[in-house]
Amino acid sequence: MNCKPKSRTFSRPRPKPRKSHVTKSGRIILGRKEYRELCALALERAGGYCETPGCRVRVFGRPENFHHIRHRSLGGSDSLDNIRVLCLEHHNREHGR
Numbered sequence: 001m002n003c004k005p006k007s008r009t010f011s012r013p014r015p016k017p018r019k020s021h022v023t024k025s026g027r028i029i030l031g032r033k034e035y036r037e038l039c040a041l042a043l044e045r046a047g048g049y050c051e052t053p054g055c056r057v058r059v060f061g062r063p064e065n066f067h068h069i070r071h072r073s074l075g076g077s078d079s080l081d082n083i084r085v086l087c088l089e090h091h092n093r094e095h096g097r
């Protein structure tokens with residue numbers, strides 16, 4: 001019997017391309033391309049910095065820098081007024097981490 005643990009590799013599934021749409025409840029869900037454009041606009045609005053008052057940490061537009069004020073799982077939309085640009089520390093705080 002071979003007691004050596006099997007090596008397991010976890011590969012992330014490639015995210016499926018999504019098309020932008022509005023749900024029955026009125027949520028705006030953007031496709032990947034449109035979401036990237038939205039994030040670029042949010043980053044421009046933020047001037048490249050965390051939008052937490054008093055924080056001057058520079059952010060570079062990584063996915064972890066964009067926070068949905070009303071989470072998508074709770075009915076939030078992919079819209080400029082629902083996105084805040086946050087540094088990693090403040091984003092983690094928003095999620096209680």
Ligand SMILES: [Zn+2]
Pocket residue numbers: 050051052055056057086087088089090
């Ligand atoms: Zn910050």
